[in-house]
Amino acid sequence: MTKLTLVIGNKNYSSWSLRPWLAMKQAGLDFAEVRIPLDGPTTHGEIRRYSPSGKVPVLIDGDLKVWESLAICEYVAERFANHLWPADLAQRAIARSICAEMHAGFQNLRENMPMDCRNRYPGEGMTPGVEAEIDRIFAIWRECRQKFGTSGDMLFGNFTIADAMFAPVVMRFVTYEVKLDAQAQAYADALLALPAMQEWLAAAYSESESIAHFKM
Structure with missing residues (x-):
């Protein structure tokens, strides 16, 4: 199975990143983490490499990208951790x-x-x-x-x-x-x-x- 990747922002500031990250940790999932510092000169371009919405977080599962915190949590629950x-x-x-x-x-x-x-x-x-x-x-x-x-x-x-x-x-x-x-x-x-x-x-x-x- 392809390893999951969660793209997040700064852990100090990004409340929306915390939500799926915590859910995935509590589910015991093994996932890679890509942290993109927010509010920098290259932030938008870096996030656009991963996220269709241009925002974090986004979950990458093979060819599938799931964005928005609640959608990511729903996907994780449905596929891995009901x-x-x-x-x-x-x-x-x-x-x-x-x-x-x-x-x-x-x-x-x-x-x-x-x-x-x-x-x-x-x-x-x-x-x-x-x-x-x-x-x-x-x-x-x-x-x-x-x-x-x-x-x-x-x-x-x-x-x-x-x-x-x-x-x-x-x-x-x-x-x-x-x-x-x-x-x-x-x-x-x-x-x-x-x-x-x-x-x-x-x-x-x-x-x-x-x-x-x-x-x-």
């Missing part, structure tokens, strides 16, 4: 719903609290729009943990794509020191404790690139 979705039909529907909501929404959070793993900006970016979106995220986490997550530490007990989709949100909460209630903090701590998350963070801290006002 346990990345809950086994129960109703729970899968909820998981897909919150993944789609995360993918398409929360624009205020993205704009005002971009992912930046290395730095800390306590209290910055907390606009009324951001606060409302954070409240919605807390409600999602609370409902999933209470209804579906009692068998483990993740939103649906075991790790799923839903957790991958919210991983960059957890990083934002760390960077901007967002106050979490006990249940949200326990979930965030469990996600951060995953060896794959620790691997990503170690790599992010070792990167030398610095991008001012980067939003992704």
Whole structure:
């Protein structure tokens, strides 16, 4: 079988790259990694070599290219790791719903609290729009943990794509020191404790690139 290749951006900044990378790591897949530093003079051309959309991430599986984080996660689950979705039909529907909501929404959070793993900006970016979106995220986490997550530490007990989709949100909460209630903090701590998350963070801290006002 041809080895999978995942093309990503900077680990410090690229929230969309983190999502499929984490899902693939949690699935135990062996894959090559191509990291393209973002916001540089050659970035667009380098990404275009791999990605039809001109954006990262993109998964390469032989002659097939799959772009967009959620599509990559769906492909990985369908082909290699169906346990990345809950086994129960109703729970899968909820998981897909919150993944789609995360993918398409929360624009205020993205704009005002971009992912930046290395730095800390306590209290910055907390606009009324951001606060409302954070409240919605807390409600999602609370409902999933209470209804579906009692068998483990993740939103649906075991790790799923839903957790991958919210991983960059957890990083934002760390960077901007967002106050979490006990249940949200326990979930965030469990996600951060995953060896794959620790691997990503170690790599992010070792990167030398610095991008001012980067939003992704």
